[in-house]
Structure formats: C-alpha cells, structure tokens
Amino acid sequence: MLQQFYPQVSHSYTFELNKDMHLAAAHYIDDERAGDCRNMHGHTYFINLTIAGDELDELGFLVDFKRLKTIVHKRYDHTLLNDHQEFASRPPTTEEVARQIGLAVQAELDSMDNKPVCLQVLVRETPTSYVVYRPKPGEST
Template sequence: MLQQIYPQVQHDYTYELNKDLQFAAAHFIPHPDAGQCRNVHGHTYFVNITVAGDELDDSGFLVNFQALKKIVSDPFDHTLLNDHQMFSEKQPENFPSTEVVARKIYEMIQAYLDTLPNKPKCLQVFLRETPTSYVVYRPKRGK
C-alpha cells in the first residue's frame, strides 16, 4: 500500500491512532441514476480509520490494530456488499455507495469502541474506492 496523507481531524484528545486497511469487494447501486454503477462491479477499497482518546487500555493500547482489521476487512473482503444485511436495495440511505459504506464502517467501529473501558472515539473513516475517488465520513460532534 502506498503511504497516503489523509485529511486531519481537529481534536483535543491525547492519543490519535490511524489504521490503514484494504478489502476487495463488489457492489452495485440499485437506482436508475447510478449509470454504469447499477451493474455489479468490484473495487479494492482502501480504508483509513482515525481513532482518538485520552486513556490507554490495560495492555497500553488505545485500541488493538487487529481488532479494527477484524471488524472491517474480515466481514467485507471478497464479498458482494449488497448481500450484507446492513445494506438495502430499497432505502437510498443504505445503498452500498462509497458514502454509505464509509458510514457503516464508522458505525461498526464505534459500536466496538463503545464496549471498551477506555471509551475511544472513531473520528473519521477515509474510504478510497478508486485511485481518483474517495469519501471521508466524520460523525457530527456530540454523536
């Protein structure tokens, strides 16, 4: 993977962790305005996850890198995203577009982080679909 410079999130946390991941997956957008994206096609997605917090856990980690990989890469790699229950073919806010996939990754990661005693926060998910197209998802402050 090439080293990337990602958009930075301004915050006051003591620690910031960034994890790069990738997975290969296919998808299609079930809408007439999606053009060629209505057809099944695949991408090698590159993901950068930004997690921040003020406290480390008992092992000295903000969050274990392997846990992030297991949450994101393992379930999506070599799958058809449309087959996952979290995506819908009837609700545009849940079509497997890059924007929605980035939001779903955030939701999966934050749900895991909420179980940790040191309560880190996912601040940003950067999701590159192609060499020239990417999405940044950031939750609104206070969420």
C-alpha cells in the same frame, strides 16, 4: 498499502491512531441514475480509520490495530456489499460504506473501558475517488 497523508480531524484528545487496510468487494447501485454503477462491479477499497482517546487500555493500547482490522476486513472482504443487512435500506455507495464502517467501529469501541472514539473513516474506491465520513458526536444512524 496506500501511503499518503489524510485529511486531519481537529481534536483535543491525547492519543490519535490511524489504521490503513484494504479489502476487495463488489457492489451495485440498483437505480437508473447510477449509470454504469448499476451493474455489479468490484473495487479494491483502501480504508483509513482515525481513532482518538485520552486513556490507554491495560496493555497500553488505545485500541489494538488487529481489532480494528477484524471489525472491517472480516466483515466485508471478498463479499457482495449489497448482501449485507446494513445496506438493505440504502445502497452501498462509497459514502454509505464509510458510514457503516464508522458505525461498526464505534460500536466496538463503545464496549471498551477506555472509550476511544472513531473520528474519521476514509474509504478510497478508486485511485482518484474517496469519501471521508466524520460522525457527529452522538450520531447513531
């Protein structure tokens, strides 16, 4: 697993957790301007989620790490990202993958009584390239 320090998000929440995970997926960017990325190819994506909140659930968790992994890993691991509905209008660039992960995670967090917040999603596509997505408060698209 990727062991590193991530860009930090300034916040005033009491608790912050970070969950690292990785998944294997393929994608392509169907546009001439994408160069070689126009061809289908795969990556081992490394993902870090930053979740924060002030209240813990009845078990003492901000959110169970396993729940976060299920949201992301179960959905995208060993898939062709272009086949997912959320990439129908925008191609699965690293930026868009980070945004869609953030939206999916926040949708799950919104269902929890203690209302944690996804502050940041980091998606590393290669050893030298990554994207950080930080949703603005109230963002839904």
